[in-house]
Amino acid sequence: MSLEGKKLGFIGTGKMGSALIKGICNAGLFSPSGVYASDLYEPSLDELKQSAGVNVSTDNAATVINSDIIVLAVKPQILKKVIAGIKEDIGSDKLVISIAAGVKLADIEREFNEGTRVIRVMPNIAATVAEAASAITQGSNASKEDAEDALAIFGSVGSAIQVPENLMDAVTGLSGSGPAYIFPVIEAMADGAVYEGLDRKSALVLAAQTVLGAAKMALETETHPGELKDMVTSPAGTTIRGIKVLEEYGIRSAFMQAVIESSNRSKELGK
Numbered sequence: 147m148s149l150e151g152k153k154l155g156f157i158g159t160g161k162m163g164s165a166l167i168k169g170i171c172n173a174g175l176f177s178p179s180g181v182y183a184s185d186l187y188e189p190s191l192d193e194l195k196q197s198a199g200v201n202v203s204t205d206n207a208a209t210v211i212n213s214d215i216i217v218l219a220v221k222p223q224i225l226k227k228v229i230a231g232i233k234e235d236i237g238s239d240k241l242v243i244s245i246a247a248g249v250k251l252a253d254i255e256r257e258f259n260e261g262t263r264v265i266r267v268m269p270n271i272a273a274t275v276a277e278a279a280s281a282i283t284q285g286s287n288a289s290k291e292d293a294e295d296a297l298a299i300f301g302s303v304g305s306a307i308q309v310p311e312n313l314m315d316a317v318t319g320l321s322g323s324g325p326a327y328i329f330p331v332i333e334a335m336a337d338g339a340v341y342e343g344l345d346r347k348s349a350l351v352l353a354a355q356t357v358l359g360a361a362k363m364a365l366e367t368e369t370h371p372g373e374l375k376d377m378v379t380s381p382a383g384t385t386i387r388g389i390k391v392l393e394e395y396g397i398r399s400a401f402m403q404a405v406i407e408s409s410n411r412s413k414e415l416g417k
């Protein structure tokens with residue numbers, strides 16, 4: 147396997163960097179001793195060292211020098227500055243993976259020395275529990291093997307697909323941001339049951355498991371979601387009453403518009 151013997155580095159150990167490091171180490175694809183991470187914020191490095199046992203440093207150069215594959219997990223707004231600090235240590239022997247929302251491959255490649263192998267990935271926060279949904283797209287100097295490595299890394303913490311770069315904004319609006327649309331749904335469904343008298347803990351377990359079960363059915367039965375909805379909805383029963391309320395509040399339009407707006411923001415970040 148092509149990842150064998152390779153070392154993995156992370157620049158930025160915030161929410162997404164940490165989720166990926168923990169998920170990837172848990173998956174066993176890299177041993178913690180083969181993972182290097184750097185950040186300016188020492189408490190997040192200390193936490194990672196403690197919880198995942200990876201090598202940590204406040205010096206990005208240490209991550210770059212020790213790693214074959216370097217994941218850039220900093221905010222889109224500071225990506226250029228971070229690249230400027232590491233570009234001279236990155237030769238054609240290393241692969242760079244950017245997870246920054248919106249920032250285009252051509253703009254990333256331009257900041258590096260010519261020939262730098264770059265792949266862009268949009269993961270999501272569920273990497274922590276090995277259920278991320280990620281999409282990758284290949285830069286002009288990256289090889290098929292590089293894409294396979296990226297698919298293997300992100301596939302180890304969920305599912306990963308390859309898409310043309312012009313669809314990365316759509317992916318960002320859907321699966322990159324998507325967990326944040328579902329957490330309030332879980333909370334609000336639980337609130338409804340608490341209103342009806344169920345205790346909070348039980349309500350949250352039932353709400354989250356309901357979302358998990360519905361997602362699993364959508365993935366595994368290969369049945370259209372509309373048909374799955376019909377399976378729950380007895381004539382003159384309870385579910386259709388709930389569906390009517392959701393339609394009155396414009397649930398479909400709200401979710402569609404959320405994905406579109408988030409995609410628009412991703413496009414703005416790329417300008």
Ligand SMILES: NC(=O)C1=CN([C@@H]2O[C@H](COP(=O)(O)OP(=O)(O)OC[C@H]3O[C@@H](n4cnc5c(N)ncnc54)[C@H](O)[C@@H]3O)[C@@H](O)[C@H]2O)C=CC1
Pocket residue numbers: 157158159160161162163184185186187190206219220221222224228245246247268269270271322323
């Ligand atoms: N949070 C999420 O669910 C997702 C985030 N992303 C992308 O991941 C990237 C990181 O996002 P988050 O983890 O949410 O942000 P965050 O703010 O939690 O983490 C960014 C980290 O970068 C560190 N940092 C700042 N300057 C640095 C420097 N010069 N050198 C090294 N580290 C430095 C910060 O101290 C911080 O720990 C962003 O580009 C975002 O678009 C992508 C998919 C999902």
Ligand SMILES: O=C(O)[C@@H]1CCC=N1
Pocket residue numbers: 247318322323
């Ligand atoms: O909100 C953001 O900008 C990042 C990118 C996708 C999820 N979180």
